[in-house]
Amino acid sequence: MSQAFCQQFGTTHALIQAPMAGVQGSALAIAVSEAGGLGSLPCAMLSSEQIKAEIEAIRAATSKPYNLNFFCHTPPTPDVATPEREAAWRKLLAPYFAEYGIDPASIPAGAGRAPFSDGLCDLIAPYKPPVVSFHFGLPSADLVQRVKTWGGKVLSSATTVAEAQWLEGHGADAIIAQGIEAGGHRGMFLRKNEHGVHSGLSATFPDDWREELSTQQGTFTLLPQIVAAVNVPVIAAGGIASAQGIQAAFALGASAVQIGTAFMLCNEATTSALHRAQLARSAAHPEQHHTQLTTLFTGRPARGITNRVMRELGAINIAAPVFPTSTAAIAPLRAAAEKAGLADFSPLWSGQNASGCGALSAVELMRDLGF
Amino acid sequence: MSQAFCQQFGTTHALIQAPMAGVQGSALAIAVSEAGGLGSLPCAMLSSEQIKAEIEAIRAATSKPYNLNFFCHTPPTPDVATPEREAAWRKLLAPYFAEYGIDPASIPAGAGRAPFSDGLCDLIAPYKPPVVSFHFGLPSADLVQRVKTWGGKVLSSATTVAEAQWLEGHGADAIIAQGIEAGGHRGMFLRKNEHGVHSGLSATFPDDWREELSTQQGTFTLLPQIVAAVNVPVIAAGGIASAQGIQAAFALGASAVQIGTAFMLCNEATTSALHRAQLARSAAHPEQHHTQLTTLFTGRPARGITNRVMRELGAINIAAPVFPTSTAAIAPLRAAAEKAGLADFSPLWSGQNASGCGALSAVELMRDLGF
Numbered sequence: 001m002s003q004a005f006c007q008q009f010g011t012t013h014a015l016i017q018a019p020m021a022g023v024q025g026s027a028l029a030i031a032v033s034e035a036g037g038l039g040s041l042p043c044a045m046l047s048s049e050q051i052k053a054e055i056e057a058i059r060a061a062t063s064k065p066y067n068l069n070f071f072c073h074t075p076p077t078p079d080v081a082t083p084e085r086e087a088a089w090r091k092l093l094a095p096y097f098a099e100y101g102i103d104p105a106s107i108p109a110g111a112g113r114a115p116f117s118d119g120l121c122d123l124i125a126p127y128k129p130p131v132v133s134f135h136f137g138l139p140s141a142d143l144v145q146r147v148k149t150w151g152g153k154v155l156s157s158a159t160t161v162a163e164a165q166w167l168e169g170h171g172a173d174a175i176i177a178q179g180i181e182a183g184g185h186r187g188m189f190l191r192k193n194e195h196g197v198h199s200g201l202s203a204t205f206p207d208d209w210r211e212e213l214s215t216q217q218g219t220f221t222l223l224p225q226i227v228a229a230v231n232v233p234v235i236a237a238g239g240i241a242s243a244q245g246i247q248a249a250f251a252l253g254a255s256a257v258q259i260g261t262a263f264m265l266c267n268e269a270t271t272s273a274l275h276r277a278q279l280a281r282s283a284a285h286p287e288q289h290h291t292q293l294t295t296l297f298t299g300r301p302a303r304g305i306t307n308r309v310m311r312e313l314g315a316i317n318i319a320a321p322v323f324p325t326s327t328a329a330i331a332p333l334r335a336a337a338e339k340a341g342l343a344d345f346s347p348l349w350s351g352q353n354a355s356g357c358g359a360l361s362a363v364e365l366m367r368d369l370g371f
Numbered sequence: 372m373s374q375a376f377c378q379q380f381g382t383t384h385a386l387i388q389a390p391m392a393g394v395q396g397s398a399l400a401i402a403v404s405e406a407g408g409l410g411s412l413p414c415a416m417l418s419s420e421q422i423k424a425e426i427e428a429i430r431a432a433t434s435k436p437y438n439l440n441f442f443c444h445t446p447p448t449p450d451v452a453t454p455e456r457e458a459a460w461r462k463l464l465a466p467y468f469a470e471y472g473i474d475p476a477s478i479p480a481g482a483g484r485a486p487f488s489d490g491l492c493d494l495i496a497p498y499k500p501p502v503v504s505f506h507f508g509l510p511s512a513d514l515v516q517r518v519k520t521w522g523g524k525v526l527s528s529a530t531t532v533a534e535a536q537w538l539e540g541h542g543a544d545a546i547i548a549q550g551i552e553a554g555g556h557r558g559m560f561l562r563k564n565e566h567g568v569h570s571g572l573s574a575t576f577p578d579d580w581r582e583e584l585s586t587q588q589g590t591f592t593l594l595p596q597i598v599a600a601v602n603v604p605v606i607a608a609g610g611i612a613s614a615q616g617i618q619a620a621f622a623l624g625a626s627a628v629q630i631g632t633a634f635m636l637c638n639e640a641t642t643s644a645l646h647r648a649q650l651a652r653s654a655a656h657p658e659q660h661h662t663q664l665t666t667l668f669t670g671r672p673a674r675g676i677t678n679r680v681m682r683e684l685g686a687i688n689i690a691a692p693v694f695p696t697s698t699a700a701i702a703p704l705r706a707a708a709e710k711a712g713l714a715d716f717s718p719l720w721s722g723q724n725a726s727g728c729g730a731l732s733a734v735e736l737m738r739d740l741g742f
Contacts, residue, residue, distance in 0.1 A: 161658040180551065181589040196661030196677045210581060214663040214677075214686065218552040218589025220610035220619070221724035225657045228726065239591035248591070248619035286596045287532040290567030292585040306567045306585075315585065353592035355599065 005233050005255040008174070009131060009153060010065040012036030013371040016155075016176075016235060017362070018260030019069030019133065020184060020349065021045045023275065026057040028268040031362035033064040037371065038131060040067040044113045048123055055127050067131035067155070068124060070116035072139040073300075076322045080204050085321040090329050092319045096309070096345070100336040107332055113298075113324040115139070121146050131155060133176070136300075137167075137189035137201065144171045157187030157237065160215050162198035164226040164234075166190060176258055177226045179219025179238025183261045183351035185302040186216065186293065207318040209301050213293060220252070227253035241356030243370035259369070262356030264349075266365055274343040278305050282354035289354055297330060297347040299323035308344035309333075376604050376626040379545070380502060380524060381436040383407030384742040387526075387547075387606060388733070389631030390440030390504065391555060391720065392416045394646065397428040399639040402733035404435040408742065409502060411438040415484045419494050426498050438502035438526070439495060441487035443510040444671075447693040451575050456692040461700050463690045467680075467716070471707040478703055484669075484695040486510070492517050502526060504547075507671075508538070508560035508572065515542045528558030528608065531586050533569035535597040535605075537561060547629055548597045550590025550609025554632045554722035556673040557587065557664065578689040580672050584664060591623070598624035612727030614741035630740070633727030635720075637736055645714040649676050653725035660725055668701060668718040670694035679715035680704075 002014035017032040019040035029039030041058065043051050051068075058066050090097075090104050097104050114120070116139045124132070125146070132147045133155035147154055148171070157176040158164035164175050166189075178187050190198035191205060192215050205212055217225075219238040227234045233255035240249055241262050249257050264271045264279055271279070282289035282305065293301040294315035300323040301316065309330070313319075320326040333345040358365065373385035388403040390411035400410030412429065414422050422439075429437050461468075461475050468475050485491070487510045495503070496517070503518045504526035518525055519542070528547040529535035535546050537560075549558050561569035562576060563586050576583055588596075590609040598605045604626035611620055612633050620628050635642045635650055642650070653660035653676065664672040665686035671694040672687065680701070684690075691697040704716040729736065 161660075165658060179589055179591060181592045192661070194682060195659070196663070196682075197659045211685070215661060217723045218550055218610055219591040220550060220589060220616065221552045221612070221722065224613065224615060225724055225726060229657065239589055241592070242595065244595060244622050244624060245591065248622040251615050251619040251622055253615060286600065287536060288566070288568045289532075290563070290586060292567070311565060311567075314582070351592065352588045353596055355596060 001233065001253070001255040002250065005174070008233065009038055011038050013366070014256035015366070015371055016040060016067065016256060016258040017263055018237065018258045019067065020260055020264065022347070023264055023271040023349065024269045026054040028263060028266060028362060029066055030058055030061040031268045032366070033058070033066045034062045035363045035366050035371070037366060038065060038067050040069050040133065042069045044069070044071040048120070051120070051123060055124065055129070059127065065130040067133050068129045069133045069135065070120065071113055071136055072116045072134045073136045073323060075115060076204070076325060080322050081325050086325065086329070089319050089321050089326065092313065092317070093329055093333065096333050100333060102332050102336060107329055109325070109328050116143060118143070125150060128152065135185060135187050138170050138172065141170070155235070158226060159186055159188050159222070160190065160198050160217070161225050161229050163188070163190050164230050166201070168230045168232055172232060174233040174235055174255070175226060175230060176235045176237050177219070177223045179222050179236070180216045181219055181239030181352040182237050183291070183303045184349045185298070185300055188212065188216070188301070204322060209295055209316050213301060219249070223249065223252045223254060239351055239353050241351070241353045243368070246370060261351040261354055262365060262369070263362060265357040265359050266362045267360065268362050272338070272346070274338060274341070274346060275348055278343060278348050279350060279354050279357045282350065283357045286355050291350050291352055295320045295326065297327060299326035302347065302349065303351060305348035305350050307346065307348055372604065372626040373621065376545070379604065380409055382409050384737070385627035386737070386742055387411060387438065387627060387629040388634055389608065389629045390438065391631055391635065393718070394635055394642040394720065395640045397425040399634060399637060399733060400437055401429055401432040402639045403737070404429070404437045405433045406734045406737050406742070408737060409436060409438050411440050411504065413440045415440070415442040419491070422491070422494060426495065426500070430498065436501040438504050439500045440504045440506065441491065442484055442507055443487045443505045444507045444694060446486060447575070447696060451693050452696050457696065457700070460690050460692050460697065463684065463688070464700055464704065467704050471704060473703050473707060478700055480696070480699050487514060489514070496521060499523065506556060506558050509541050509543065512541070526606070529597060530557055530559050530593070531561070531569050531588070532596050532600045534559070534561050535601050537572070539601045539603055543603060545604040545606055545626070546597060546601060547606045547608050548590070548594045550593050551587045552590055552610030552723040553608050554662070554674045555720045556669070556671055559583065559587070559672070575693060580666055580687050584672060590620070594620065594623045594625060610722055610724050612722070612724045614739070617740060632722040632725055633736060633740070634733060636728040636730050637733045638731065639733050643709070643717070645709060645712070645717060646719055649714060649719050650721060650725050650728045651730070653721065654728045657726050662721050662723055666691045666697065668698060670697035673718065673720060674722060676719035676721050678717065678719055
């Protein structure tokens with residue numbers, strides 16, 4: 001099955017380097033693609049100019065396939081992202097603002113992440129990117145079609161069997177089965193109904209994500225159940241950090257693997273020194289590695305290493321406003337704390353197994369992983 | 372590594388049939404042991420007389436090794452299991468008592484599950500059971516030693532790397548790595564400290580288990596990290612439901628696998644008709660299979676299929692009193708609802724993958740699993 005993936009995606013290895021906004025750019029994608037994997041560029045937090053520059057950097061450095069990753073959430077409408085919610089969030093953070101001497105009035109509101117759109121599609125179309133992956137479902141049918149028109153393959157993540165079936169029905173060429181072990185944002189995009197079953201696409205979720213999160217499965221059960229439920233290739237993601245893990249994923253029916261956390265200490269990653277220190281500590285002391293799904297940094301659950309703000313406010317706090325508006329108010333705290341050498345307010349994205357992290361090149365890591 | 376397990380435990384196959392109180396007795400254990408696996412008898416909910424009778428049934432039917440499973444929690448002291456907590460729990464359940472015409476005053480208080488003790492050890496010692504497994508840690512050092520004195524092997528479950536290290540340090544001959552996908556009770560026995568790291572043995576946990584549950588990992592990350600951290604054999608549990616799953620567990624370093632859910636529809640299991648119907652539905656419609664970790668039935672988190680009481684009260688409700696005292700007040704509701712053909716108040720234990728469930732004999736299932 002891994003050969004079929006390689007043929008379909010034009011890679012040498014059945015490996016996708018997970019797109020990880022904030023900790024990597026074109027350099028990591030180039031290194032992985034050049035070494036025969038599918039390198040990914042996370043575009044969700046880049047400006048249009050930055051996206052163009054990064055794509056051009058990739059094309060200048062490699063002729064091999066690469067993947068552009070976009071979020072495709074529905075931006076919150078004013079009835080959801082209300083001033084009252086923003087005010088409640090800032091009130092919760094007020095003691096921290098005081099601690100760091102930050103004037104809350106100086107903090108601009110506003111989203112930090114724009115979803116895929118006609119404009120972004122116009123921007124990337126001239127480059128005909130070979131693969132475009134989405135998080136939080138898929139964009140509108142016409143946008144999916146536009147990507148396919150230039151021969152682009154469309155990927156997205158499923159966190160349940162129902163989401164995988166939805167993605168297959170809406171044109172995904174392959175599906176990433178994202179087990180609960182994975183670092184970063186959960187790709188959840190269908191809401192559960194009263195029976196706990198995913199029943200429909202949703203722009204918004206309840207403020208208390210904990211009930212929704214009960215639908216989320218470990219890779220060990222999610223992967224084979226998705227493989228059995230769809231006809232497109234399935235890419236395993238979540239907790240894969242070694243050659244043995246890759247072998248296990250293939251045994252469970254994966255056509256390829258997507259690996260994120262293990263790449264975060266790579267030389268080509270842009271992971272901050274503070275974040276690197278935490279990952280290195282986790283790699284050396286797995287018994288002390290503690291991650292949680294938290295909504296504090298963006299408003300959607302994402303897995304990161306537990307830090308001060310997660311401990312003090314609870315990793316899932318209903319005051320954190322709807323994705324992606326939580327980011328604005330916590331950003332200046334992050335900046336101030338990082339200036340003081342503290343990761344207390346930083347999103348320290350990581351999966352549940354950081355033992356694959358090493359300070360080496362992406363090519364060396366891929367060799368260690370058996371590629 | 373699986374050969375080493377078979378040699379150590381005297382089995383033909385590197386398979387443990389998970390002990391599942393309430394859905395199986397000696398018949399399933401006998402069938403599995405006779406077929407070359409390690410059959411398990413759950414003793415936690417049996418009286419002394421029942422335990423003796425079941426052991427004698429096993430010994431009469433097979434000369435092969437078997438496993439006796441006990442809980443080893445610290446029973447709640449009166450300062451934890453207070454009348455106020457019990458009253459609050461019954462108040463929460465009051466509308467249901469009214470619905471079923473149950474007089475709450477008629478419900479006896481009292482624990483339903485006794486931990487392993489000197490008395491139980493006296494009871495089983497004459498039979499020299501070849502394997503004794505524990506849930507929620509290990510009993511006192513002298514009890515562990517007594518089991519070893521007759522040549523009994525001691526097993527217990529770890530849900531974190533720290534718990535695995537603790538079990539190895541306290542005499543476990545092998546460790547079951549229980550991934551979050553597993554059905555039934557989480558084996559958690561160390562509490563996390565403020566940094567989320569397990570720091571010590573604990574008799575009690577906070578009423579809101581949700582923070583504690585953030586330490587729990589999927590099999591894909593828990594298993595290899597425990598394998599790397601201890602020197603004793605590691606048995607994979609949680610989400611293994613097929614020959615492919617077994618292969619994946621071995622790839623991740625397991626010396627054996629423990630399988631529960633897949634055995635629940637077996638002819639030899641005593642799973643109720645209501646419970647069987649739910650599992651069969653999940654097996655046929657994995658996209659509708661929704662399990663949750665719930666404290667409602669016993670006071671400790673255990674994974675089961677979501678039903679009415681879990682939906683209406685929330686699967687983790689802080690009113691559910693300390694393990695195992697929650698059981699008493701919910702038991703008559705379960706009985707009344709089951710009489711009416713409803714599983715609304717029944718613990719429908721199941722892992723996150725019920726697709727391995729089939730109405731066949733244990734031997735046939737083992738053959739399907741590749742043994």
